[in-house]
Amino acid sequence: MTLHDEDLTAARHAVEHLFGQSVLRFQAYENLMKAVISEHRLSGHMFDIEDIRADRVVKTRQKTMGTLMSEMIGSFIVPEGKEIQCEDREDAPSVALNFQLSFTADDFARIEAEHRDLVVLRNSLVHHFLEQHDLRSVEGCLVAQQTLTSALDRVTRAQNELRCWANDMVTARKVLADYILSPDLDEFFVHGRVPWHILTVTKALHEAARELTSGDWAPVEAAVSWIEERYPEEQPKDYGCKTWRQVIHESKHFDLQVRKADGRLKAWYRPRDRSVTHR
Template sequence: MTPPISCSGRIAFPADDLARIGREHRGLVALRNTLVHHFLEEHDLRTEDGCLLARQALTAAINRVARAHADLQTCAADMEQARSTMAEYLASPEFHDWIVHERVPWPVTTIAQALVDAASELAPGGWTSVETALSWFLTRDPGERPDDYGCRSWRQVIHESGLFDLQVRKVDGRPRAWYGPRIPRFW
C-alpha cells in the first residue's frame, strides 16, 4: 500500500513588507469606520462646498480601496500561478517517477541546487573540488545529507543526479574528486 502524501503551503513576507501590509490594512479598517460612523458628521451635505469636500473625500477613499484591491488581485494571481505550477508538476512524468518508482527528481532538489551554487561561487565556469564545495555547503546547510536522497556519499549524489561531470585529479600526489555543472548538449 502506498503511504499517503501530505502537502501544505504558506505565504511568507519579509518583516518590512509584513509591517507595511499590516499598516495599510489597519488604515483601511480605520477608513471604513470613519466612513460608516463619522462621514456625515465631518461633511456638511447641506452646502455645495460641503458636498464638494465630501465628494473629494469619497474619491480619495475609492482610490485607496482600489489600490488595495489591485494589490490583493496581484497576490491572488501569484497564488493561482503557484497553484497551477504545482499542479502541473504533480501531473508530470518526473513526479510520477519520484512517487511510484522512487526516482529522485534531481533538478529540483535542495542538494543539487546547493552543489550548483557552490560550483558557481567557488569556480564560476570551471571545476570545483568536491571537498571544498562540501565545506562551503556544510557551513550553510549542515542538515542536508546524501542519505536523504538514497546516496552513500556526495560523490554519489554528483554522479546519480546526472547534472554534473565528475573527475578525479591528483592533488599533492593524492586523488581528489572535482565536479562541474554539466552543460546541456544540443547535438
C-alpha cells in the same frame, strides 16, 4: 421648491451615490482579502486536504476586516528575511502549501501602513460618516463628497494592488500544479526515482564545481563548504543520502574519484556534462 433646496437635494444625491460606491468597493476589497487569506496557506494530511481547505474558506468568511488584515500582513505579505516555512510532518502523507510575497523593509512598511489605514477608514465610513458630515447644507455635502472621493480612490488603489498579488498567487499555483503533474514527480512518487536534474542540490553542485574546479576536477570537501555557505537548507538527508559523496554518486550527474593527497584520501568530482562547468 427653491433653488437652494434643489441644489441641496442634488448635492445629497451625489453624496449618496459616492457613499454607495465606496461601501461596495470596500466590500469587494474585503472579499478579495478573504479569497487570498483562505487560499495562500494550506497544510494537513493528504487525504483530508480538501475538507481542510473547505473549512478554512468557511472560517475566513466569518472574520472581520481587521482580523483579515492582521493575517494578510505578516503571513501573506512579509518583509524580506521573515518568510515563514511550512512545518514538516512525518506521521502521515501530507501536503503543505505556503504562498508569500516578500518586500524590502521600506516597501513592507509602506504597504502595511496603507492597507491597515483602510480598516480605520472603512470603519469610520460605515459607523461615523453621518456624525462627521453635515448633510443639511450644500457646503457640508461638498466636503462629504471630497471625503468619499478620496476614500474611493484609496480603496481602489489598494484593491488593484491586492488583485495583482492575488493574480501572482494564482500563477504560482498553476506552475506548482503543472510541476506536480509532471512526469518527473510521477516517477518520484510512483517509482521512487529522485528527479535529480531539476533539484536545487544538483544546481548547487554544478555551481560549486564551476567555482572550484582545478583542471577538470573539484574537491568535494571544498564544494560542501561552498554549498553550505550559499545553500544552507540543502542537506544530503533530504534526498535519502547519508553523505555528500552519496548525493554526487546517486545523482549520476557527476563523476566521482578518490585520490590520495598529503597522506590522506580526498574525494573529487566533476560534471559529466563538461559544458555546464565552464563559463
